[in-house]
Amino acid sequence: MTEITLRPAVEADAESIRLCIDAAYAVARQTISDLPDVSGGVEDDIRDSHVVVAESSTRLLGVLVYGFEREVAMIFNLAVSPDAQGRGIARRLLDFAETEARRRQIRVLRLTTHRLMAGTRAMYRHLGWREVAKSGNRVFLEKSV
Numbered sequence: 420m421t422e423i424t425l426r427p428a429v430e431a432d433a434e435s436i437r438l439c440i441d442a443a444y445a446v447a448r449q450t451i452s453d454l455p456d457v458s459g460g461v462e463d464d465i466r467d468s469h470v471v472v473a474e475s476s477t478r479l480l481g482v483l484v485y486g487f488e489r490e491v492a493m494i495f496n497l498a499v500s501p502d503a504q505g506r507g508i509a510r511r512l513l514d515f516a517e518t519e520a521r522r523r524q525i526r527v528l529r530l531t532t533h534r535l536m537a538g539t540r541a542m543y544r545h546l547g548w549r550e551v552a553k554s555g556n557r558v559f560l561e562k563s564v
Contacts, residue, residue: 421476421477422475422476423473423474423480423506423511424473424474424475425472425473425511425512425515426472426474427469427470427471427472428471428472428482429465430462430465430466432465432470432472432479433461433462433465435472435478436458436465436470436472437458438479439481439482439498439499440457440458440496441457442500443500443501444457444498445501446501447533447535447536447539450535451533451535451536453533453556454533457498464495464496468484468495469484469486469487469519470482470483470484471483471485471512471516473499473503473511473512480499480503480508481497481498481500481503481508481509481512482498482512483512483513483515483516484496484497487523487525490526490527491525491528491529492516492519492523492525492527492528492529492564493528493530494513494516494530495530497509497512497513509542509546510546513546516528520564521564525564526563526564527561527562527563527564528548528562528563529559529560529561530543530548530559530560531557531558531559531560532558532560533556533558534555534558535556540558540560543560546562548560548561548562549561549562
């Protein structure tokens with residue numbers, strides 16, 4: 420198995436990140452008509468948020484966009500390339516965000532996903548997240564760290 424490393428994203432990663440996100444959401448895009456744009460603004464995210472990529476020696480496999488709002492760590496986007504799913508990459512990226520939150524003495528992580536993304540919701544629940552609210556098609560999840 421190829422070693423997977425995590426590192427902060429740089430501007431030169433923007434296109435690879437966009438391709439990863441688009442691939443990760445491709446199936447959802449076919450079935451969820453009101454799914455918001457998930458790959459636009461990558462350059463802004465790299466500049467204005469915290470962006471971490473998971474990569475092998477040959478390519479980018481996953482990306483996490485997160486930030487801090489008051490006393491909460493927000494997960495803005497998590498995407499893993501379809502052919503790399505099931506290898507623990509999402510868990511590693513989220514663990515990274517948890518570590519950063521604890522380092523900043525933040526004890527709560529939050530995110531929002533679409534109610535029709537059943538597989539995504541199940542993955543988050545499996546990783547210890549709980550659904551705390553719903554509004555329209557949005558599901559709000561939270562995890563204490």
